[in-house]
Amino acid sequence: MVDTSGQLYTIEGISAALIMLISAYLVVNATSIYTPGDTHINDMQLEVLGSDALQVMNTPVNGSSESPLQKIVENDDASTFNTTFLNFVNNRTGSGMDNLHYTADIAYRNISDGDTIWSYRLASNRNMTAGDHPVRVTEWIIVKKNLPPGPYSPTPYRAALVEVLLWRD
Amino acid sequence: MIHNDKGNLSVDFLAGFTIFILAFIWVATMIPSLLVGLNAHSIDYNAVAYRTGVILAEDPGAAGPVSGAPCFGISSASGSVWESTVTAPTKCDIARFGLAVSKDTPNVLDENKVNRFFSGNASADPNDKTNLSYPDDYRKRAIFGDYPYRFNISLRIDGENKTRYVGEEIPETDYGYIRRVVMVKVPSKATIDENLIWEKYWSNDTVMQGNYSEDRFTIHFNGTQLLKNSTSFPHEINYRNYQIDPSLDTVVINITGLDTLYYDSPSSLTTSNLTGIFLATSPTASTGRLFNDKNTFTYIDGNSTPVGTLPANVTSNISLVIPPGAVISESTLLANPQIYLTLVFKNTNTVLTINNTYGNWYINSSASGPFEYDYNPSNVTQPQLRSGVLEVAVW
Numbered sequence: 001m002v003d004t005s006g007q008l009y010t011i012e013g014i015s016a017a018l019i020m021l022i023s024a025y026l027v028v029n030a031t032s033i034y035t036p037g038d039t040h041i042n043d044m045q046l047e048v049l050g051s052d053a054l055q056v057m058n059t060p061v062n063g064s065s066e067s068p069l070q071k072i073v074e075n076d077d078a079s080t081f082n083t084t085f086l087n088f089v090n091n092r093t094g095s096g097m098d099n100l101h102y103t104a105d106i107a108y109r110n111i112s113d114g115d116t117i118w119s120y121r122l123a124s125n126r127n128m129t130a131g132d133h134p135v136r137v138t139e140w141i142i143v144k145k146n147l148p149p150g151p152y153s154p155t156p157y158r159a160a161l162v163e164v165l166l167w168r169d
Numbered sequence: 170m171i172h173n174d175k176g177n178l179s180v181d182f183l184a185g186f187t188i189f190i191l192a193f194i195w196v197a198t199m200i201p202s203l204l205v206g207l208n209a210h211s212i213d214y215n216a217v218a219y220r221t222g223v224i225l226a227e228d229p230g231a232a233g234p235v236s237g238a239p240c241f242g243i244s245s246a247s248g249s250v251w252e253s254t255v256t257a258p259t260k261c262d263i264a265r266f267g268l269a270v271s272k273d274t275p276n277v278l279d280e281n282k283v284n285r286f287f288s289g290n291a292s293a294d295p296n297d298k299t300n301l302s303y304p305d306d307y308r309k310r311a312i313f314g315d316y317p318y319r320f321n322i323s324l325r326i327d328g329e330n331k332t333r334y335v336g337e338e339i340p341e342t343d344y345g346y347i348r349r350v351v352m353v354k355v356p357s358k359a360t361i362d363e364n365l366i367w368e369k370y371w372s373n374d375t376v377m378q379g380n381y382s383e384d385r386f387t388i389h390f391n392g393t394q395l396l397k398n399s400t401s402f403p404h405e406i407n408y409r410n411y412q413i414d415p416s417l418d419t420v421v422i423n424i425t426g427l428d429t430l431y432y433d434s435p436s437s438l439t440t441s442n443l444t445g446i447f448l449a450t451s452p453t454a455s456t457g458r459l460f461n462d463k464n465t466f467t468y469i470d471g472n473s474t475p476v477g478t479l480p481a482n483v484t485s486n487i488s489l490v491i492p493p494g495a496v497i498s499e500s501t502l503l504a505n506p507q508i509y510l511t512l513v514f515k516n517t518n519t520v521l522t523i524n525n526t527y528g529n530w531y532i533n534s535s536a537s538g539p540f541e542y543d544y545n546p547s548n549v550t551q552p553q554l555r556s557g558v559l560e561v562a563v564w
Contacts, residue, residue, distance in 0.1 A: 013185030017192030024196045041215045045347060048219070052226075052350035055276055059352060061554045063411030063544075088350045093323040093332045093560045 042168075043135050046100070050137035050166040053088035058139050067141075073106060073160065074145045078123035086125060089166065100168055101126040107161040108147040118148060122162070134167035214318075214345025218563040221312055222347040225322070226559055227275035230267030230282065232257045237309055239296045250417060252282040253493045259298045266311040268559075270354050271409045277554060278353045281419055281493060283324065287333040303335055318563050326353050326557035336562075344564035352554040354410060356418040359388075359542055359549045361532075363426025369537045371430060383444070384514040384531040387452040387539035388422060390415055392506030394543060411552050413544065415508075416501070418552070420491040420542070424512075428485040430531055441531060443469070443487065444480040444515040452509045452539050466491045480515065487512070509539060 057069040066074075072081045081104060090098040103124035110118045128134060142157045232246035240261035249271070250256050251263045266286055268278040289301030301307070304319065312318050321336035361370070370386060395413050412418075427441065446467065467476050468488040489510075501508070514531060534540060541548055 009179065009182035009185030010188070011185070013188035016189045020192050020196045024199055028199075044219065045215075048222070049348055049350065052276055056350045056352055056556055059277065059410065059554060061352075062551055063408075064551075088556070091325075091350075091558045092348065093325040093334070093558050 039133070043133075046135045046166055046168065047137055049089050049100075050102075050135065050164055051139070053085055054137060054139035054162060054164065056088060057084060058141055069139070069141055069162065070143055073122065073141060073143050073162070076122070076149065081123040082125055085123075085164075098168075100166055101128075101132075102164050102166045103128060104162060104164045106147075107163055108158065110148060112148075119163070120149070128165065128167070132167045134165040136163065136165055138163050213316075214343075214563045215347070216345070217312065217314060217318060218320075218345035218347040218561045221320070221322070221563065222349050222559065222561045224311055225266065225268050225286075225561070226278070226349045226351055227269055227272075228265070228267035229269045229271050229279070231264040232262050233264035235261060235264050235309055237305075239298055250493055252279065252285040254285075255492055260301055260306055261298055263310055266307070268351075274409050276349065276351050277410050278324075278351050278557075278559075279418075280353055280355055283333070283353060287324065287335055289335050291337070303337075307335065312563065320564070321562045322560070324351075324557055324559045326555055328555060339562045340564055344562050346563075347561050349559040349561075350556070351559050352410075352556050354418075355553045355555055356421070357413045357542075357549050357552050358421035358423070359540070360423045360425065361540060363429045366424075366426065366430065366532050370532050370534050370540070384441075384533040385452075385511050385535060386424075386514070386532045387509050387511045387534045388542055389452070389539035390508040390510070390542050392508060396506075410554060413542070413549070413552060415491070415493075415542075417493050419493055420489070422489040422491075422542070423486065424488075424532065425486040427483060427487070427532065440482045440484050442480050442515045443467075443483050443512060445513045446479070446489075447509075447511040447513065449509055449511065450505045450507060452511060452534070483514075 054069065057072075058067045060067045068080075068084060071077070072084075085102065085104070086100070089100045089102070092098060103126075104122040105119045106122050107117055107119040110116050139162045141160055141162055143160055144157055145160075147158050147160060229249040230251045232244070232248055232251040234240070234242040234244040236242050240259075244257075244259075244262040244264075246257045246262035248256075249267070251266070257263055266282075268282045268286060269275060270277045270279045285301075289303055289306060291303040293300040293302035295302045295305045304312075304317075307320070307322075308314075308318065311322075312320055319337055321334060321339050323332050323334035323336075325332045395415070413420075466489055467479075467481075468474075468490065469476055469481055470484050470486060543549060544551065
């Protein structure tokens with residue numbers, strides 16, 4: 001027969017309260033973890049900015065010239081790419097500049113090497129380190145250039161992919 | 170006597186129960202604050218900012234009825250030319266904002282759309298049917314959503330020393346944000362100065378025309394050539410970026426140095442009389458659409474307000490700032506590809522006298538043929554794209 005003889009109600013109340021408090025503490029801690037699901041907003045903002053910058057660079061300023069990006073790739077002009085691209089991604093409407101870093105590569109089809117995809121570094125303003133969290137943005141361009149790069153010979157226009165990794169400190 | 174303690178509540182039980190209840194209440198009141206970290210505001214703000222950024226940078230917008238006061242859906246406008254005060258005179262004719270030149274040219278903004286969009290401010294009366302006011306007019310046409318978002322939209326164009334903006338000051342934290350890199354299409358314009366006039370358009374109409382009662386200067390829009398299709402441009406995909414289309418873009422014609430043209434005339438004769446502006450399908454037509462009472466786009470001698478009615482006296486220069494669709498609508502241009510805009514200057518004894526044997530020399534295109542508004546860069550400053558930054562903050 002079970003009865004309540006010897007039962008300590010106070011001790012039970014204290015232990016029940018402790019269990020509830022510990023559970024609540026665990027729950028509070030669990031929800032404050034910065035989940036990977038929230039980082040997509042920052043990634044999205046960077047992606048929009050990067051692809052906008054490449055698209056604007058690939059738009060000629062008037063109806064009869066080549067686009068700045070096309071000229072840069074044709075002349076392998078890393079310093080112009082660096083200045084122009086950083087200007088576009090870091091400029092703000094108010095005062096102060098953003099602080100973004102990038103590496104840019106050109107990928108193309110190498111017909112002479114068994115139709116494989118080759119790429120080379122166009123420009124970068126910093127080497128990426130393990131802690132950086134970059135997004136990838138690309139823009140297709142048409143260039144009048146020998147790929148792989150070499151002395152110019154009259155060739156038809158070639159398609160190439162400008163591939164930029166973009167990250168914030 | 171039998172001892173029976175059934176029904177007694179021990180102090181021990183009372184203490185235990187109280188501690189349990191207190192802890193339970195404390196945890197229960199904590200639950201709402203647990204959910205604070207899970208609120209969707211910051212995600213929602215960013216999403217709304219992104220959506221607004223896309224609408225502004227990639228969409229040309231729409232003219233047409235908009236619901237809500239003070240408009241209640243009254244408008245007969247349609248198409249995407251919402252920025253023209255001719256085809257969409259009131260804000261009730263603007264269904265949706267959107268700054269892109271066309272839906273095929275994302276990130277390339279139209280200067281007229283930019284100007285009208287950023288013309289609004291918080292001090293404008295929301296019930297006014299013409300001027301845009303922050304925030305009501307913008308919420309209905311660019312931000313959308315049931316929640317009354319507050320926002321700041323700003324645009325800085327390279328080469329300009331000011332930032333255009335509409336909205337409030339951005340709070341320190343907790344707002345959604347997006348930044349777009351854009352270009353702004355600066356429309357074409359033609360400057361006809363005294364050198365060009367002397368070289369080509371300075372005629373003696375006594376000799377050339379046998380008519381010295383008036384001088385006619387004609388500007389020719391060749392619709393067939395202006396609206397040439399995309400394959401005529403080297404950059405086929407984005408040809409709208411570089412096209413001169415008088416039905417969609419502002420056309421600016423500056424005629425300067427008119428005061429230097431009076432040949433051998435007394436110094437007292439320094440003005441001529443602009444009697445009319447004809448729009449016709451032939452350079453010599455004297456009939457056609459006449460803008461005597463609709464000269465909202467004719468500026469004389471540097472005046473910042475357009476002349477109301479013609480005739481008007483002109484001393485040195487005339488600016489025609491023709492808003493899109495105003496003079497030359499798309500249907501006009503398609504039906505009559507050859508359009509001539511003729512300025513008629515009347516020579517009256519009181520204004521400009523035929524005072525010698527050489528007759529009257531003034532700006533006159535009768536002998537040389539009309540001024541061509543075309544893709545020749547020596548005639549017309551071609552449309553150009555200037556880069557800029559567009560930012561949207563929502564909270």
